[in-house]
Amino acid sequence: MTDLKALTLVCTLKPSPNDSSSDLLARDIQGELNSRGVAGEIVRVVDHDVRFGVTTDEGDGDEWPVIRAKVMAADILVLTVPIWLGQPSSVCKMVLERLDAELGETDDQGRKSTYGKVAIVGVVGNEDGAHHTVSACLQALNDVGFSLAANAGTYWVGEAMQAVNYDDHDETPEKTASATTMAASNAVHLARLLRATQYPAPT
Amino acid sequence: MTDLKALTLVCTLKPSPNDSSSDLLARDIQGELNSRGVAGEIVRVVDHDVRFGVTTDEGDGDEWPVIRAKVMAADILVLTVPIWLGQPSSVCKMVLERLDAELGETDDQGRKSTYGKVAIVGVVGNEDGAHHTVSACLQALNDVGFSLAANAGTYWVGEAMQAVNYDDHDETPEKTASATTMAASNAVHLARLLRATQYPAPT
Amino acid sequence: MTDLKALTLVCTLKPSPNDSSSDLLARDIQGELNSRGVAGEIVRVVDHDVRFGVTTDEGDGDEWPVIRAKVMAADILVLTVPIWLGQPSSVCKMVLERLDAELGETDDQGRKSTYGKVAIVGVVGNEDGAHHTVSACLQALNDVGFSLAANAGTYWVGEAMQAVNYDDHDETPEKTASATTMAASNAVHLARLLRATQYPAPT
């Protein structure tokens, strides 16, 4: 029960040590995973020299391979993503493009490297765009082989055209806290089931 | 200056006389158009027997042809659309599918029946989904030949997972009022330019 | 191993007995489910008087409650969806809106009526729009509580702006056949796991 591992990729545009609502949501999700016996690591993608591309290694100092190794070692992959113009951040899209390479990484029975892994998507913005961002991420992650437990997304956004951030709150907004708990609880359940019983080869 | 006409299609799921935030936003937009010399009519689509389909007339009592005649007579088409599950309403999609028929309705120089017409999209929901709804509508309307002035969308949504509606407000939220004014002002300007000087045949 | 049940909702705009590529894909998916011991029923939504709305029963002759009972009895829900203007059909959106009601249908431990059920999305069009349609459906289905196995979507579309349909082919296009097999195989695996071990109450 205690040996599941999670990896969270924070897809903010801002390098550390800048404050980031995506980073805060990442810690909130990891807290829920921890309390269910899932250890985890949080990586802010822009702190690393990840290259644009769709291969597992773009060479020449590309730091994606190090992150990819962590993805491969994890049972649960969490993306936390800021909204810009109502859409997922470019850094998130860069990560999804790198994961596109897994389409070609199959075992001798035709199963992708990601089979059996479960994904969670967390989204923050000062206004509107969460459902679309979740939608884009779920589709891309599922395309490349991740499984999705019920209610795999959690998010916070403010009222239309306002400027408050998730990390401006003294306490986690109640509805978001509840969605985060649900996403984590369900993902852990599903990851345990799939860890015990992997997908068969599709024939 | 006074002879432009607008048509607003309200894409709520609820027939009259139910209250509807989409209907309220329609009246707000029409108010801005009126003050710029543009007369207009507001039609709640579900009050009419519009059929699923992608032709100009599905026959057998289909009431789309009456609405289509109003679209053809208008210089500005406004859609007001409620959000469900972060996405445009089914009634909105039904309307866009009927407008798909215009792809085949061209003049002897190959210009679609909609060329020279300008569209505005207004979106309401109690939470999240406005940008995606605007996005889906702008793309579909532009595909079938409508032009889009700068800032063609206006919207209101509340904070994540809340239940307040646009029509629960005593006064129009300030940011939305400003976006509505901008959308109307720009659309009227563009419609006048295109009314005076239609697109040439593409050769 | 043999007692899983599937329900497919065909979201074509055209009533029976019109030909429908969505209907053909539905039968292709059900064939794959059958061969894995999953019985199933296929329902063409527009053959029934389903009303616009977001409740479990809109009253006054609404036929959704009959379909909803089938959804509740199924372990696997399949949606097959035609593309119009690059987007999911209005009938698909109407179905998703009706499923929105399940957000409020929870057991005494707070689990939605859909928890433990697995969804598959199949998409057809003569051109472009499959990924977006899958994306919109996966997000909405996951929001209302369905789980998604790896590679939950299958689709066929032709080259840009062409007019060939899925049901114009003498043989199923090879890539689509393979995607359909994979979607069915994975969904059955996941549905069996969740049937045996339901999600715990999120606490």
Next chain:
Amino acid sequence: MTDLKALTLVCTLKPSPNDSSSDLLARDIQGELNSRGVAGEIVRVVDHDVRFGVTTDEGDGDEWPVIRAKVMAADILVLTVPIWLGQPSSVCKMVLERLDAELGETDDQGRKSTYGKVAIVGVVGNEDGAHHTVSACLQALNDVGFSLAANAGTYWVGEAMQAVNYDDHDETPEKTASATTMAASNAVHLARLLRATQYPAPT
């Protein structure tokens, strides 16, 4: 008639001198603009050190300001965008995020720096995703103030799950050539109208 200027930002993931279908489509669009008296420049974004961010200048060697100056000098902005996982490329999203800064760049009458400029979106991929990519770009560009002529998008994609590229063709696919002509013709018309008669201040 001859003094309009265009700028095309090619949003491929691959730096020069790699072959790029997005680059080929950029040259096709520019050819159509040239033949209508519109001079233009084509910039491959990843050949420059553009930083992630949402300001006009991220400092520290950021090369966006040089590109931004070209955008500001252009009457028509063209984005050509490759599809990955059915979605716009990360480089495209990075460009849109940088353009987000224009929301705050207004003249003394409240009009954004982009008012009067017209956008075209060109999309290529070996399969599916064009409508969604056009949709995401049109919405974001319109949000930040660009106007959109009728049929502002052109695209080519192949059949589902195939691997042929736009630049594998000996001749431009006929439907795409026609859509490119239409997008260019309409954009030039609209840009001339707006150059002659700018939007009024919204009051």
